[in-house]
Amino acid sequence: MAVLRMASSCYICILERAGFECELLSLPEDLSLAAIHELLDFMASHKGDVPAIVGTERELIIKRVSGVADPYRRLKEESNAVARELLPVAVRFYDENEDKMEALVRIAAAANSMEFGVRGHEFDNRSFSSVFEETLREDLAGDLDALKKLLAGSSKIFYLTDNAGEVVFDLFVIEKLRGMGKRVVIGPKAEPILNDVTADELREMTDAEMVPTGGVVGISLDRINPEARRLLFDPEWLVIAKGMGNFETISEFEGSLKGRLIYILRAKCEPVARANRVRRGSLVARAYL
DSSP states (O other): OOOOOOOHHHHHHHHHHHHHHHHHTTOOHHHHHHHHHHHHHHHHTOTTSOHHHHHHHHHHHHHHHHOOSOTTHHHHHHHHHHHHHHHHHHHHHHHHOSOHHHHHHHHHHHHTTOOOSOTTOOOOHHHHHHHHHHHHTSOEESOHHHHHHHHHTOSEEEEEOOBTTHHHHHHHHHHHHHHTTOEEEEEOBSSOOTTBOBHHHHHTTOOOOBOOOOSSSSOOTTSOOHHHHHHHHOTTOEEEEEHHHHHHHHTTTGGGGTTSEEEEEEOOSHHHHHHTTSOTTOEEEEEEO
């Protein structure tokens, strides 16, 4: 797949999300304008970047201007609570499905719906419970047979997490993979960025092995934890990359991971959907072979 660069719609989406975050924090107009102006200047001088890198700068600007280290803290807590309530639905889906590996992939993919502020992707914690079971049975883009074969043949997995809420389901998936005899190391964020789960938050939820990846949207090889980088490029490890941020950034170096990389996400925006040759909103679970 070609490296995913800023499309015209990315500029609008990134700005709209900045506006969403300013409203989320109830920033006064002068601070909101300061953040937007700084973001506009950055976008004008980084036209060829990966969208997730520009999104990272947006988050740093919002945090700096607002003085709030974790703008999504309340929404993350709310998402985790909703996910815990819905977990029995995922457990039942897994128990009733004869193909356990496919069930796990579907649970991981459906959970990636939990995202805020993405243009064209409507999500609300309160309404997700009414559609989650249906989401588990949606069409899934990708070669499931090849993906399941790759999963079955891998004994070591580096599982790159994405959002809070979603991670409740990821932990269930990881528990089952460990029950199959696989060693799974979780890769959360080192510090708050968007609504992604952090290592500190994850330590309150599990005692599973983890290596924080960094404090950016997706993966930046310039800012990655050295141990996470080692796992990422160790040929013995399968990499499961959750969400669009990981998809966008890993596209820059995915050739180095060929044959041991799985993307799992909902394609919430048009550029990511185009890159995966699916309709926007589709669930995607694809092995990079």
